[in-house]
Amino acid sequence: YLVGLNLIGLKRRGFEREAIHDLRRAFDSVFGENQDTLKSRAAKAKNDYSKQPLVQEMIAFLEAATDRAICLPKD
Secondary structure, three states, X not given: OEOOOOHHHHHXXXXXXXXXXXXXXXXXXXXXXXXXXXXXXXXXXHHHOOOOHHHHHHHHHHHOOOXXXXXXXXX
């Protein structure tokens, strides 16, 4: 199951605090809510964090065409 972001790894890799906070908020909005579909939540995060490269990379990964399923958080 999906648990969360590797915050320690992000810090060790030298990502700025603000970028990590934005990524965490976007992650929570995409995976922490169950109101809409994953696709619509990802689209909202893509729009809300349009100037944040880490978030855009996460959303691009989610939007990529693949035969593999996306791991979702445990309820």
